[in-house]
Amino acid sequence: MKIYCITNQRAGLGESPVWSKEENCVYWIDILGPSLLCTDLATQRTRVWKMPNPIGMIALRTRGGLIVALEDGIYSFDASRGNLELLTHLEEACFENRPNDGKCDVKGRLWVGTMNKVDPSQATGAFYRISPSLTIDKINCGIRIPNGLAWSPDDSVMYHTDTRSNMVCSYNFNSAKGERSEQKDFFSFGQNKNGSVDGAAMDIEGGYWAALYGGGKLVRIMPDGAVEREIPLPVTQPTMPAFGGMDMKTIFITTARQKLNADTLVSQDFAGGLLSLQVDVPGLPVHPFGG
Numbered sequence: 026m027k028i029y030c031i032t033n034q035r036a037g038l039g040e041s042p043v044w045s046k047e048e049n050c051v052y053w054i055d056i057l058g059p060s061l062l063c064t065d066l067a068t069q070r071t072r073v074w075k076m077p078n079p080i081g082m083i084a085l086r087t088r089g090g091l092i093v094a095l096e097d098g099i100y101s102f103d104a105s106r107g108n109l110e111l112l113t114h115l116e117e118a119c120f121e122n123r124p125n126d127g128k129c130d131v132k133g134r135l136w137v138g139t140m141n142k143v144d145p146s147q148a149t150g151a152f153y154r155i156s157p158s159l160t161i162d163k164i165n166c167g168i169r170i171p172n173g174l175a176w177s178p179d180d181s182v183m184y185h186t187d188t189r190s191n192m193v194c195s196y197n198f199n200s201a202k203g204e205r206s207e208q209k210d211f212f213s214f215g216q217n218k219n220g221s222v223d224g225a226a227m228d229i230e231g232g233y234w235a236a237l238y239g240g241g242k243l244v245r246i247m248p249d250g251a252v253e254r255e256i257p258l259p260v261t262q263p264t265m266p267a268f269g270g271m272d273m274k275t276i277f278i279t280t281a282r283q284k285l286n287a288d289t290l291v292s293q294d295f296a297g298g299l300l301s302l303q304v305d306v307p308g309l310p311v312h313p314f315g316g
Contacts, residue, residue, distance in 0.1 A: 028259060028295075028302045031277075032064045034071040035297035039279035040224065041082040041126075042299065043091075043311060044269025051269065051277050052091060053299055054080045056123075061093065063104065064299055066270075071299075074107050081124025082137060085313035087157075092314045094124035094137055099155060112316065113159045115139075121149055126172045126224060126265075131180045133157050133315020134203050136164075138171020145170050146189065154203055157315030164205070173225040175233060177248070178309060184211060184233055188221045193235070193246075212250050216240075224265020226276070228306045236263035236278060243278065260296045261285070268308020276308070277301050 037057030044051050051064045059076040061083065078096040086092050091102040098114040116122050116139055127137030134157065140150040150168035155161050170188040176198065177184075183198040183205050193212040196205035212233075214222045220240020225233055232253060233246040241261040245253045262281040269275050282290065282297035290296060 026256060026302060028300055030295040030298040031066070031069050031301050032062075032071045032299045034062060034064070034073065034299070035282060036060075036062070036279070037283050037297065038264070038281045039297060039299065040264050042265060042267040042277045042279050043083055043085060044267055044275075044277060045085060046269075046271075046310075051267070051299060052083055053277075053279050054083055056080060057283060061091075061102065062299075072104075074102075074104075077109075079123040079142060081139075082127040084127070084129050084135065085311065087133060087313045087315050092135065092316075094127055096123045096142075099135070099137075099159075113155070113161065115153065115155075115161065116151075119149070121147075125150070125170065126174055128174045129312040129314050130176060130183075130198075130203065131200050131312055132203060133312060135314050135316075136174060138168055138174075140168065140170050152185070155316075156203070159316055173222045173235060175225045175227045178227065178229055178231055182248075184225065184227075186222050188216075188223065188238075191216055191221075193222055193225075193233075210250075212246050220261075223263070224267075224279070226266045226268055226308055228268070228304075228308045229273075230306055232306060234266050234276065234308075236266055238262050238264060238281070243276070256302070258300065260293050260298075260300070261289075262296065263300070267311065273307035273310065274304055275301055276304055 036055035123142040151166040173186040195211040220237035223238040
């Protein structure tokens with residue numbers, strides 16, 4: 026399987042890739058930059074916008090542009106003008122935390138987690154649901170590293186993990202009400218041996234694609250929790266996959282360079298880059314924020 030790096034840009038901690046069909050580009054972030062990036066798939070040129078503080082995730086927005094989770098709140102972003110506008114504060118007074126993984130559900134609600142930016146072993150993070158009207162509900166707390174958020178093709182199951190827990194959990198999901206219930210163990214990833222589940226994406230058959238940070242691979246996990254395939258990657262720190270392309274059979278993967286020494290970086294030229302590969306099962310499109 027051929028794996029490409031589609032940009033010359035390298036991130037310290039690349040994350041949150043989002044394919045925009047209308048623009049034929051991939052938006053992604055460098056948490057450590059902190060910066061927002063956009064790679065044009067036709068030219069492979071990458072634009073970079075510096076952010077004022079740590080950026081945890083991004084999503085498309087129904088009315089156009091993006092939403093951006095920064096350290097102090099949720100912002101809108103207009104790429105044509107390069108400007109940010111605050112929509113709502115989030116953990117404004119919690120100086121030890123920053124946002125991390127997040128996505129929008131089928132009704133346009135944003136689900137986003139936070140984590141301790143100084144010591145990820147500290148369970149100071151939380152998981153929030155933000156409605157299109159900007160009502161914020163705290164779903165749970167005591168989280169260390171929120172990751173792996175995705176929904177089944179029929180939106181009846183939510184997947185999520187605290188990476189330090191070593192377990193991806195599934196939840197019954199009521200998409201009409203935006204409520205989850207009945208937590209179940211879904212996939213134990215054995216981080217000491219295989220790496221940790223970081224970001225995830227869903228295909229049309231219910232395959233849960235997870236990047237194993239530290240494990241150097243992408244795995245496809247079926248609804249029964251069985252690993253259907255593993256794809257070795259040319260980097261040890263993949264962070265998050267996202268489906269895109271006109272047939273939705275391209276997977277874009279962000280990666281990280283953080284904590285890699287000089288000798289390792291010589292052998293991992295793609296580390297910190299934006300990767301792409303072709304698969305045989307189409308992915309589900311991500312949903313935009315409705316507010």
